[in-house]
Amino acid sequence: MLLEDYESSYHIIQVEIFDKYCTSCHVAGNTYAEESRLILTSDTSYASLINVIPNNEAAQSDGLLLVGTDGLQSLYASFLWEKINAPNQENFYSDHPYYGALMPLGSPALTNGQIDFIGDWISEGAPGTGHVADISFLDNIERYDAEFTPLEVPENGIQIHLGPFEVAPQKETEFFYYFELNNDSELFIKRVEIEMRSGSHHFILYTYPENFWIAVEDSVERHLRNPDESYNESVLSIMAYQIFFTGTQWRQLDVTFPENVALRLPVNTTFDQNPHYLNYSDDTYLGEVYTNLHFAESEPEHIAEILQLNVIEEIYLPPNDTTTIEKTFMFEDILIENGLDPLSITTIDKINILQLFSHAHEKMLEFEVFIIDNDPSTEDEQIYYNNDWEHPPINYYGEGWDYEHPVYPAIEIFPEEGLRLKASYYNWTDETLDFGFLSTDEMMILFGYFYTQ
Template identity: 45%
Template sequence: MLNNRIFLIVSILVLFFIGCEKDTASNVEPINEISGRSSWKIIQQEILDNNCAGCHSVGTSFGNQSELILTADVAYENLIDRDPHNQSAKDDGLELLGTEGLASLYKSYLWEKINAPDKDHFYADHPQYGEIMPLGMDFLTNGQLEFIRQWIVAGAPETGAAADSSLLQDSIRFVDVLFEPLQPPDVGVQYHIGPFDVPPNSEVEFFQRSDGDTTGPIYITRYELMMRPNSHHYILYGFQNYMPNAFVPPEGVMRNIRNPNGDYNLSTIASMQYHVFGLGTQWRRLDYSLPPGVALYYSNEHGFDHNPHYFNYSDTTIIGELFVNVHMADPSEVEIVARTLQVGDQGFNLPKGEVTTIIDEWYSDQKMYIFELFSHAHELNTEFAVEIAGGERDGELIYVSYDYSHPPVLKLDPPLEINQGEGFRLIATYDNWRDYDVSFGFLSTDEMMLVFAKYYTD
């Protein structure tokens, strides 16, 4: 009898520890076990269950308020092709989550709510959308966000593997940082522009040339940027080697793009004809690295030209200021030399009170490998799409933006191959609600239709 009791107790203890061991293992499930599940099941079990379903469940105040339940039994059907409960998001044409791939990503209220690295845009442009989620918890990791992004771009399927599960190993989270100086690069150069005043109800856009402390050709592998708020954009240009010395701007001098009377400054416009695009962004913070072994070549005959553009439609003066780091590599470390591309239409006209779609095509005379792509337009732009033009993939959508002020920067890994004779079809739609016609120009009240890319060739 005693032996039977001992056997029973030992058996219970063994089962208890086995059970604990299994529970412990499930909490830190290895990636190879994760990869055996569908992408949606991974999102549900590894992300939604741990970060969202606690509040978005039946009977909770959050679930009732949002009318969104994210428990495993109903989450997928509650997200797909559903309108958001938030009226502002609904009025803006968003849906919780669509299945149209890339086009659905930037019309997704779910993506707006979880994409913490884009929080400046979220709170500045959509103050009625509520809070970044998950509320009261850490932001989702970079790996979780990229996994969800890839899944949405693949059409948000309920079954099958649509995203790379190894992305979940990236546990870094976005950390919100106020404006502060950047640490100078170990190898490279730092530029500091400003501070400068932006008067009430005005815009300030200028160019400022910097020689820096480098001479001769350079190979750029990374950019960092930190700007004060209210920046419309920042562009870092180089200069063509053949620019006449008479057109080389003085170093460290602010050259306004317009004179006080509003006319273009012709001397500034003249130097712009020799610009070589290097870096451009409408994001206040940026840290961008080129792919491993790839570097952007610049002959560096005349230094760099900085182009900040600030706007201020308040009643008080604000301050503009920025830091930019250009990280460089020794030529011996460079395997592939990259170049920049700028295409677009500068001859369009937008009639007052009308919605107009402009289509422009560009074709390449060589095979190109595109690894970065983004658009640039102003406030009348409502949609900016880029398709492949020519060849067997003609009409394939590769980029879309519905937000002129924060267009997505598309990073392509592996790079997008554009064959000789193929190119880009730019399709931009503008709603000119003003009482006058609008055409291409440099003020934010003018319009633009540009695409920038980085690429390399064979």
Template identity: 45%
Template sequence: MNINFYNKIFIITFFVYGFSLTNCPSTTSEDYGDCEMALGWTWSGEDCIFISGCSSVTNWGDDYTEYIFNSYEECFTICQVENHFGDVNFDGSLNIVDIVIIISYIIGNNELTYNQIYIGDYNEDGFLNVVDIVSLVNIILNGLDSRDTWEIISEDIIEPNCAAACHESGTFFAEQTELILTSDVAYNQLINRIPQNESAWADGLVLLSSVGGQPAEIQSYLWEKINLPNRDHFYDDHPHYGEIMPLGGPYLTNGELAYIQEWIHSGAPETGIVADESLLIDETVWEAPPFNPLELPENGVQFHLGPFDIWDGYEREVFSYQPIGNEDYLYINQYEILLSPGSHHMILYTYPENITTDDFPSECEFLADVFPPPDYELRDLHDENGVYDIQSICYMGLQTFFAGTQWPYMNYHFPPGVALKVPPNFGVDINSHFLNYSGNSPSGEIYGNIYFVNPEEVQHVADIFMLNNRDFNLPANQTTTITRNFMFPEQFTTGFLENGGVSNIDEIYIFQLFSHAHERMDKFDVKLIGGLNDNQTIYTALDWEHPPILELNPPLVLQYGMGLKLEVTYTNETNHDITFGLLGVNEMMILFGHYYTD
């Protein structure tokens, strides 16, 4: 047996029993004088390096002869021995993170140093491969670095993904849901507690069931909320459960979900090892299925746009007015939207019921005879050279937001008893924006379903507000945070569907929020102004392409004199300033919301 074998035995002994060695001092060629005589191999602090100098005596007078070696292997064996065997990220322990790093190296996603390869090469064959992974995983599972399953779930999964973002003591979300998920209290906060969500409570769910087996999975609201691969069931069968969590992502990996599922099936104990830690190796995240048409609604209407070409190396934004053709008032309590790859957003606009040609600005008077827009005609916002179409700009000045998303698929249900009321002869102006700078999205296509509900089922008539900040500048090559306060009611643009504005009322009940920005947005926060939760963050988006749709159940009550603060951070990496604009190369700062007033 060679020295490497004995070294590895010592490393394992150190790992298990806690022995330690003193590090070799960290030096470089500059520490041994301005000479070119080859000295040998020494420790640099991170790895062994070959040095030259005048002698083995350092510039400060220490004789380091014993720390200069004849070969890399000898240097590494003696100086690096205190690292845990398999600990390729040098954090002091062998765990699943090291396994993930090694797998990424094997499949070609990252590079490792000789030092890391040596540490991970368990069978000493000179290669870091799946054989070494199996051996290292066995070391982990045999208890050399074991923790209780719940400890791993709470500290490594729930706390960084759920508590740090929302469910921490004192935050708006923790108070709204009465749920704190920091690791010190999360177990008692979850186990067999009744959820705040009324629909989940009515279905007999608890936050986290301890009965074990498949029944525990079915009875656990937590599992419903995090199980991303089952999102179709979540949104179709439980439309009032809110959103998949963590809100807006990043979502849990398939490995994390499998690990939590195995723990739930085992009765969700607070102590003990009941789930296979190797499941966490799977870092993939569920992805939506291929684009296919939506099914036609039984009680509703479907809109379809496309397929239409998207200019190669550019972007295309189009409109198409499509009427419902209703003779009486209708109530809408659900909409479903599906977008093909490459989409930036899809928005359904409409036109206020009482708008007339007198509302047209002078430069748009030529539209008086063509309003509303021609049915089903595809209208471009700009041509392939970026020149805006004046007709489209004029129509946009009259539009009001009705529904929309930046998600590839969304199926949104209003809360029970809540619906939008739309007038006779209602229509939607579909706005679709696709990007094709990569050349990989040559065409665009969208589907949208609107679902109707009987009037006798409606207890609250909903409406929409839009908070839009157009007055900002993002300096070149800088990260900038823009803040804008919107006070209620004077600065709320509301009553889009003529269901009643807010200028003469004292409070509104907000049940949905979502943001809209472009690609230079880093973070979009919404904070409360006034009330018991003054300055509390109630909404955060970290992904400009897929901002979360926050459902508030119970609704957020915004009273006279309160408001919402929009605080958005952008990074402008270009060499020119950026301002508000309609193109993807410009920026936006918009918050949409649904509310009712009684």
């Protein structure tokens, strides 16, 4: 069908762009549609876009609409335009860190011509009928390819580089890559930087318990799934011993700990790098990750302990239904879950939370964390909220953070207090789901850092 034969500019957008690149996710029943409250199938797309407030708190605060009808001024107040404008990627992530990811997700960017055609349509008032956008824009089939810039090697620290490695089409690629640091003395980490190529679901840097012997070949990709998509049991058997050290679901991370706090690496630290990439396109692309660990000048007053609270057995999601799961971790549970010696717990009278972020998969609708205090007359206070499974906010608490995003008031947990985790999921499939490692399975994990006194 020739472009001139379509009924309208919007009809071209629907058939040539939305139907080809967007409706695999933005369709009724899909979690992306649930999270964004945006369905782009032809029966509802126009009404779902025009003069509709986006389901994103940051975009709402900035006064954006998905698509307005006020011509050129609506172009620069359009959340749809922000989300597809790949050539503006650098400013998108630096200026709007809480807008989520650029679209389409897990696929190459729209062509420059497709982006310009949609921009022209919005500038002309975004009508549902009539030919208002210049179809010659669509002749431009070049696509923006974001430049991946490796991190510079730190002056006082270590750089860890993984890749580049291939991410096969229409698959998820997740593996572990073990190596030994061979440090002959303790190291204290003051700052963490991570930079990775786009398309990542997450990157996690794990360590193992001190003096833990593990029979793993160094510098080899150990894939979570076998070629037949079954789990690799040799990988699963080791994961129970892994300790989260740092990681992110964002393409970039750069954070410096408060002046008196640092992470600790014991003598002979071993690392396991864990990238997870999603490729929903028909083309192979490359994944790559750089991690910089900057050393502190001296031993800090407080050692940042790793917070990792897992909910596993409780995850049971009936088909075609919404399920809410809650689990409480009291003061002692938090210490024990995160590897502190139970015999020493009596000497610890306070937990200071430094950082929190959630981890879940595509069926997640909301993830909330509440603090349970020892006053039964007060309601539990919400201290964390996330409704974007792919890009969970990383919240920092207390003074002294060298970080460009908001820092929240300090959180202190005392004996007889704790944290309550609450997550809601919509399982749109016809199968019951439980805990698993693919993005089509589910998880419910709270990560972060804390120190004790």
